[in-house]
Amino acid sequence: MAADDEILTLGDVVRVRARTHADRVALQEWDGARFRDTTYRDLGRQVDALSDFVLANGIVPRDKVAILMPNGRPWIVAYFAVHNIGAVAVPLEYDYLNSQPENISFALGHAEARMVVVSPQDVERARRAAAPSLCRVLPFAGPTRVAAPAQPIERPDVAPDELAQILYTSGTTGCKKGVALSHENVLSNVRACCARFRFRAEDCLPALLPYHHAYPLTATIVLPLYAGGRVPVGDVRDRRLGELLRAAQPTILVGVPRFFDAFLKSIEKAARKAGALERLQRTEALCGRVKGLTGLNLSRLLLRGLHRKVFGGTQLRFCVSGGARLSPELALRYLRLGIPLLQGWGMTELSPVGAVQPFSRFKLLFTRYYERNAGSIGLPVDGAEISLHDVPEQDICVERDGRGEMVVRGPQVMLCYHKDPDTTARMKSDAGLRTGDVAMRDAEGHLRVVGRAKHVIVLPGGKKVFPEEDMEEELSRCASIEEFAVRSITNAEGEEQVGIIIKPRVETVTGRGVKTFGELYALVKGEMDEALRDKPDYVRRLDFCLTELREGRFCDLVKNLMDEPCPLKNEFRFETAYSACHDSDRSLELKVEQA
Numbered sequence: 001m002a003a004d005d006e007i008l009t010l011g012d013v014v015r016v017r018a019r020t021h022a023d024r025v026a027l028q029e030w031d032g033a034r035f036r037d038t039t040y041r042d043l044g045r046q047v048d049a050l051s052d053f054v055l056a057n058g059i060v061p062r063d064k065v066a067i068l069m070p071n072g073r074p075w076i077v078a079y080f081a082v083h084n085i086g087a088v089a090v091p092l093e094y095d096y097l098n099s100q101p102e103n104i105s106f107a108l109g110h111a112e113a114r115m116v117v118v119s120p121q122d123v124e125r126a127r128r129a130a131a132p133s134l135c136r137v138l139p140f141a142g143p144t145r146v147a148a149p150a151q152p153i154e155r156p157d158v159a160p161d162e163l164a165q166i167l168y169t170s171g172t173t174g175c176k177k178g179v180a181l182s183h184e185n186v187l188s189n190v191r192a193c194c195a196r197f198r199f200r201a202e203d204c205l206p207a208l209l210p211y212h213h214a215y216p217l218t219a220t221i222v223l224p225l226y227a228g229g230r231v232p233v234g235d236v237r238d239r240r241l242g243e244l245l246r247a248a249q250p251t252i253l254v255g256v257p258r259f260f261d262a263f264l265k266s267i268e269k270a271a272r273k274a275g276a277l278e279r280l281q282r283t284e285a286l287c288g289r290v291k292g293l294t295g296l297n298l299s300r301l302l303l304r305g306l307h308r309k310v311f312g313g314t315q316l317r318f319c320v321s322g323g324a325r326l327s328p329e330l331a332l333r334y335l336r337l338g339i340p341l342l343q344g345w346g347m348t349e350l351s352p353v354g355a356v357q358p359f360s361r362f363k364l365l366f367t368r369y370y371e372r373n374a375g376s377i378g379l380p381v382d383g384a385e386i387s388l389h390d391v392p393e394q395d396i397c398v399e400r401d402g403r404g405e406m407v408v409r410g411p412q413v414m415l416c417y418h419k420d421p422d423t424t425a426r427m428k429s430d431a432g433l434r435t436g437d438v439a440m441r442d443a444e445g446h447l448r449v450v451g452r453a454k455h456v457i458v459l460p461g462g463k464k465v466f467p468e469e470d471m472e473e474e475l476s477r478c479a480s481i482e483e484f485a486v487r488s489i490t491n492a493e494g495e496e497q498v499g500i501i502i503k504p505r506v507e508t509v510t511g512r513g514v515k516t517f518g519e520l521y522a523l524v525k526g527e528m529d530e531a532l533r534d535k536p537d538y539v540r541r542l543d544f545c546l547t548e549l550r551e552g553r554f555c556d557l558v559k560n561l562m563d564e565p566c567p568l569k570n571e572f573r574f575e576t577a578y579s580a581c582h583d584s585d586r587s588l589e590l591k592v593e594q595a
Contacts, residue, residue, distance in 0.1 A: 004191075007187065007226065008160045008183070008187075009083065009158050009159075009160055009164070009183040009187075010080070010083040010089075010164050010165075010183050010186060010187070010222065011080070011083035011084045011085075011086065011155065011158065011183075013080065013083075013222065013225055013226050014040070014043055014044050014047050014080045014084070014225065015044060015047075015084070015155075017040045017044075017225060017226075017228050018040045018041050018043065018044025018045075019044075020228065021040045021201065021228040022039065022040055022041040023039055023040075023041065024039060024040055024201070024228060024230070025037045025038070025039055025040075025230050026038055026039060026040045026042075026043045026225060026230070026231060027043060027073050027076065027231050027232075027233055028230065028231070028232040028233065028248065029072065029073055029232075029233055030232065030234060030240060030243065030244040030247065030248075032240055032243065034247075035232065035247060035248070036144065038073060038144070040228070042144075042145055042146075043076075043077070043080075045145075045146045045147070045148055045149070046077045046142065046143065046145075046146055047077055047080045047081045047084050048081075048084065048146075048148075048149045048152075048153050049143070049146045049149065050077055050078060050081035050140065051081045051084040051085050051153050052149060052153065053138075054081060054082070054085060054087070054115070054117075054138070055085055057115065057136070057138060058114075058136075059085065059087055059114060059115055060085075060087075061085060061086030061087060061156040061158065062086060062087065062088060062158075062162075062163075063087045063088065063114045063115070064087070064088045064090050064111045064112055064113040064114060064166065065082045065087045065088065065089060065090065065113060065114065065115045065116070065117065066089075066090040066091070066092050066107070066108055066111065066113040066115070066116040066117070066135070067079055067082070067089060067090070067091050067092065067116070067117050067212075068092045068094060068097060068104065068116050068117070068118050068122070068126060069094060069117065069118060069119050069122075069140075070094050070119065070235070071207070071208075071210065071211055071233060071234065071235045072142070072233055073142055073233055074119065074140055074141060074142030075211050076207075076211075076221060076231075076233070077140075077142050078117045078140055078142075079091070079211075079217075079221070082117075083164065083183075084153060084155070085153070085156065086155070086156030086157075086158040088163050088164065088165060088166065089164065089165040089166075090107065090108075090111045090113050090165065090166050090168075091165065091167060091211060091212035091217065092104055092107055092108075092116075092168065092212055093168075093210065093212050094210070094212070095210075097122060097125050097126065097129065098125075101125070101128065101129040102129075103168075103176065104126075104129040104130075105129050105130070105131075105132050105133065106176060107168045107176065107178070108129070108130055108132075108133040108135045109132060109133040109135075110168075110176070110178055110418070110419065111166050111168075111178060111418065112133075113133065113135045114135060114136065115135060115136045115137075115138050116130055116135050116136070116137055116138065117138050117140050118137055118138070118139055118140070119139065119140070119141070120139040120140075120141055123137055123139050158183070159183075160182065160183045160184040160187070161182050161183070161184050162182060162183065163180055163181075163182060163415060164181055164182050164183040164185070164186060165180075165181050165186070166178045166179065166180055166181075166418050167179045167181065167212070167213075167214050167217075167348050169214075169348045177417050177418075177420060177423065178417060178418030178419065178420075179214070179348045179349050179414050179417060179418070180414060180415040180416050180417065180418045181214075181351055181414055181415065182415055184411060185351040185411065185412050185413070185414060185415070186218055186222060186351050186412075187222075187226070188351070188383055188410075188411035188412050189218055189350070189351040189352070189353055189381070189412040190218060190222050190223045190226050191226075191382075192353070192381035192382040192383055192384070192412070193218075193219065193223055193353055193356070193381060194223060194226070194227055195381075195382055196356060196358055196359075196381055196382070197252065197318075197320075197358075197359060198359075199223065199224070199227045199229065199252070200227065200229070201227055201228035201229055202229070202251075203224065203227070203229045203230070203251045203252055203317075204229065204230040204231075204232065204248055204249060204250045204251050204252070205219075205220055205223070205224040205229055205230075205231060205250065205251070205252045205253075205254060206220070206231065206232040206233075206234060206244070206245065206248055206250050206253065206254075207220035207221050207224075207231050207232070207233050207234070208220070208234050208235060208236045208241070208254075208255065208259075209236060209254070209255065209256065209259075209323075210235075213323070213348075214346075214347075214348040214351065214352035215254075215256075215322050215323050215346070215352050215353075216254070218351060218352060218353070219254050219320070219322070219353065220254050232244060232247075232248040232250070236255070236259050242266065242310075245310065245311060245312065246309070246310070246311065246312040247312060248312065249311060249312040249313050249315055250311060250315075250316060251315050251316060251317050252316075252317055252318060252319070252320070253311075253316065253318075253319040253320070254319070254320045254322070255319065255320075255321060256321060256322065256323040256324055257321055257323070257324050257325065257326045257327065257330065258324070260319065260321055260326075260330060260334070260341060261327075261330060264330070264333060264334070267306070267310060267337075268280070270309075280303075280306070283299075283302050283303060284299070284303075284333075284336045284337060285336075286298070286302070287299040287302060287303070287336050287337075287338070288332075288336040291335070291336070291368065291371065292368070292371070295366055295367045295368045296365070296366060297338060297364060297365045297366070299335075299336060299337055299338030300314070300338040300365065302338075303337055303338050304338075306337065307338065307339075316339065317340075317359065317361075318339075318340040318341075318342055318359045318364075319334065319339060319340065319341045319342065320341075320342050320343075320344055320356065321341055321342070321343050321344065322343070322344040322345065322346060322352075322353070322356075325449065325468055325472065326341070326343045326375070327375075327472075327473050327476055328374040328375035328473065329374075329473065329477075331343065331370075331374040331375070332371060332374050335370055335371060335374070340359060340364050340370060342356060342357040342358075342359060342370075342378070343356070343357055343375070343376065343377050343378070344356030344357070344377060344378070345377035345437070345447070345449060347435060348414075349413065349414040349427075349433055349435075350384075350408060350410075350412050350413060350414070350433070350435075351412040351413075351414070353381055353412070354380060354381065354384055354386060354406070354408050354412075354435070355377045355378050355379060355380045355381060355384070355386060355447055356377065356378050356379075356381060357370075357373065357376060357377065357378030357379075358378060358379065373446060375448060376442075376446045376447065376448050377439075377446075377447050377448065377449060378446055378447070379445055379446060379447070380408075380410075380447075381412075383410045383411050383412065384408055384409070384410040384412065385408065385409040385410055385432070386406050386407070386408050386439075386447065387406075387407050387409075387431075387432070388403065388404030388405065388406060388407075388439065388440075388441065389404050389405050389406075389407050389431075389434075390404055390405075391404065391405050391438070391453045391456075394453055394454075394456045394458070394464075395458060395462075395464070396438060396453065396456065396464075402440050403438055403439060403440040403450055404438065404439070405434060405435065405436065405437065405438055405439075405453050406435045406437050406438070406439050406447070406449075407431055407432040407433065407434055407435065408432050408433045408435060409431070409432035409433070410432075413428065413432065413433045414428070414433070416428070436452055436453050436454060437449050437451075437452060437453070438450050438451050438452065438453050438456070438466065449468065450466045450468060450469040451466035451467055451468040451469055452468070455467055455468075455486070455487060455488075457487075457488040457496055457497075457498055458488075458496055459495070459496055459497070459498075459538050460495045460496070463536075463538045465498055465538070465539055467486030467487070467498075470535065470539055471486055471498075471532065471535070471539060472486065474531040474532055474535070475500075475528065475531055475532075477531055478524070478527040478528060478531055479505065479508045479527065480504055480505055480508045480509060480512075480520075480523050480524050480527050481502055481503070481504065481505060481524065481527070481528075482503045482504060482505040482506075482554075483502070483503040483556070483557045484500055484501065484502045484503070484557070485500065485501045485557050486498065486499075486500050487499055487500075487501075489543065491543075497541065497542065497543065498539065498541065498542035498543075499542065499543055499544065499545075500528075500542060500543075500544040500545075501544070501545055501546070501547060501557060502524060502544055502545070502546050502547070503546070503547045503554050503555070503556060503557055504520060504524065504546060504554055506553070506554065506590055506591075509523070509588070509590065510590055514588065515587060515588060516584060516585050516586060516587055516588060517581050517584040517585075517586045517588060518581065518582055518583045518584040518585055518586075520546070520588060521546075521578050521581050521582045521584070522582060524544070524546075525544075525578055525582065528542075528544070543577050543578055543579060544577065544578055545577045545578070549588070549590075551591070552589055552590050552591030553590075553591055
C-alpha cells in the first residue's frame with residue numbers, strides 16, 4: 001500500500017491519505033435519500049481547520065482532549081484533529097451525557113483532560129459534567145468543506161510508542177479503568193487486520209457501532225481510512241439503517257452478535273411481510289443440505305436476490321462479529337444464507353483485536369471449513385502470540401483440561417492502565433497480558449473461547465461449569481429471555497451452584513398472555529428446562545431470579561456492577577428467586593412499547 005511507511009502515528013493517517021487518495025471518497029453521510037460525500041482531500045482540510053482552532057484555544061502536544069459526540073463525521077474529524085496536533089484523545093460514551101453524567105465527570109478528571117469537544121446542542125450539559133474537572137468545553141459542528149489552510153499545520157515530533165489515547169472501559173467490578181494505548185499499539189493492530197482480511201482501497205466498511213469503543217474505533221474508522229477505503233457513517237440504532245446499507249453497498253460489515261441477530265430477524269420480518277418467508281426457509285434448508293453433503297455453496301447463487309435487497313448488490317465479501325461471544329448457530333444461519341459471518345476476539349487492552357477467523361472465498365464456496373469452525377475465534381493476528389496458562393485459583397490445568405487462560409504478547413498490548421500501576425502489574429508482565437478468557441486450541445491452532453476464568457463455577461464433587469460454553473447458546477434460544485447472566489451463587493448449604501439473572505422479553509411474555517409473576521417464572525423455567533434437557537444434571541440444577549421491574553419495564557442487566565469474584569453470591573436475592581416466586585399471584589402490569 002502506497003506511503004504506508006509514512007504512517008507512523010494516528011496523526012499521519014488522514015494527512016497521508018489526503019495526499020495519496022485525495023479525490024477518493026473517505027466518508028459518506030446518509031440523509032435518508034442520498035449520501036453526502038467527503039473526499040480524503042476535504043477530510044484533511046477539515047482536520048487541519050479544527051487543529052488550528054484547538055491550538056488557538058491553548059491545547060499543546062500531549063495534552064488530553066476528550067471527544068463527547070454522537071456518531072458522525074464531526075466525531076471522526078475531531079479524533080484525527082486531536083492526533084494531528086500531537087494531543088492525546090479521550091473518547092467518551094455519548095449516551096452517558098444523559099444517563100450517567102457522573103461517569104463523564106470521572107473520566108475527564110481521571111484523564112486530566114484540558115478540553116472536551118462536543119456538539120453545539122450539548123454544550124450546557126457538557127459544562128455541568130466538566131465543571132468538577134475544570135475542563136474547557138469546545139462546541140464543534142463540523143463544516144462540510146473548508147478551504148486549504150493558509151499555512152500547513154506544524155506537526156509535533158511525536159514518537160510511535162508515545163501515548164495516543166485513553167479508552168475508558170468498565171471492568172467486571174464496575175470500576176472504570178483507563179486503558180492507555182500508543183500510536184504503535186493501534187497501528188500495529190490495524191496493519192495486522194488489513195493483512196488478515198486483505199483489505200483494499202476499493203473496500204467499503206460502514207462505521208455503525210459507537211465510536212468510543214476500541215473495537216469500532218480501530219476496525220471501522222482507523223482501519224478503512226488507513227487503507228484508503230470508503231466509510232459510510234451511521235448508527236446501528238438508526239431506523240434508516242437498511243436504506244443506508246443498500247445505498248452504501250458494503251464489501252465488509254463489522255458488528256456485534258446482538259446486531260447480527262437483530263439484522264437476521266429484520267430479514268425474516270421483511271420476507272414474512274412479502275409472503276416469501278417459507279420460500280426463504282426452504283432455500284436456506286436446501287443450501288444447508290447441499291453444503292453438508294458436498295461442501296458446495298449454492299446460496300450465493302440461489303439467494304443473490306436477497307443479497308441485492310439487503311446489501312444493494314452481491315459485492316459483500318464477509319461480516320465480522322466481535323465484542324461478545326457469537327452463537328455458532330447464528331454463524332451457521334448466516335452461512336446458509338451465503339453470508340460468511342466470521343468471529344473475532346479481543347479486548348480494549350489489545351487495541352483491540354487478538355484473534356479472528358481469516359476469510360477465504362475458496363473455502364466459503366467449495367468446502368465445509370467455516371461450518372466446521374463455527375464458534376472458533378480463528379488464529380491470532382500477525383504479531384500476536386497467544387499462549388494458554390494454568391489458572392490455579394480456579395483449578396484449571398492446561399495439561400489436564402486441555403484449556404487455559406489466554407495470555408497475549410505483541411505490539412498491540414496496551415501501555416498500561418492509566419494511573420493504576422497495581423492493576424497494570426497484576427495483569428501485564430514479561431509473559432504477556434492476562435486476558436481472563438479461558439480457551440482451548442485445536443490441532444490446526446484455531447482457538448475457541450470457553451468462558452471467563454472468574455466465572456467458572458466449581459460445583460460439589462469438583463465438576464466445573466463454564467457458562468459461556470455449557471449454557472449460553474442454549475439459553476439464548478429461549479424466546480422469553482432477552483438478556484441473562486450466568487454466575488455462581490451459594491445455596492443454603494454453603495455450596496456453589498449455578499445462578500442466573502434474567503431480563504425477560506416483554507413481547508413474548510405479553511404475547512403468551514402471562515399475567516402474574518408466578519406464570520412468568522413457570523414460563524421461563526419451562527423454556528430453560530427444555531433448552532438444557534440434554535445437559536448433565538449438575539448443569540440443570542440451577543436457580544434464577546429476574547431483574548427488577550420498574551414502572552412496567554424490566555431493568556437492564558448491570559453486569560459490570562456485580563461484586564467480584566462471584567457476583568451473585570452478594571447480588572442474588574433468594575426472596576425473588578424461582579423457589580420463592582414460582583407460585584406468586586402478584587400482577588406483572590407490564591408496559592408494552594408501541595411500534
